[in-house]
Amino acid sequence: MEDVSTFACGTCQSGLTTGASSDLEQATHIVRQMICRFGMDEEFGLLAVPELDVPGQGSDAALQQKVNERATRILKEQMDLTAGLLEKHRQQLDDVTKALLEKNRLSRKDLEQLLPSGSLSTRGVHHRTCSKPHAAGRSGL
Secondary structure, three states: OHHHHHHHHHHHHHOOOHHHHHHHHHHHHHHHHHHHOOOOEOOOEOOOOHHHOOOOOOOOHHHHHHHHHHHHHHHHHHHHHHHHHHHHOHHHHHHHHHHHHHHOEEEHHHHHHHOOOOOOOOOOOOOOEEEOOOOOOOOOO
């Protein structure tokens, strides 16, 4: 679900742009795989029906519809969760953004000074520096 939340972050921050729409496609693909291939959904249980992973390929239209509805609910839940986290940590995001605009690069030490103690996880953060995102890319934060 962490990947789904990461993709949801792009959509929450920028609305539905070309990049955000790509994020939404990737998040949808992950959620559909969780449901159809890996049996990772409480509602569907331990179900592995790979042909349902691609809309229109499954033979059971009613089951396809249920997969679509469940995937939509999961994505909405993750979007709401992500939007809440972004709002909760808005000041920290603004502080990091301001520092990146001023310095163009932040070291781990810089981030540790900007963020509350214990909030900086080593997972997903480059140990040397974080750079300002390029116009078409996402930051490493």
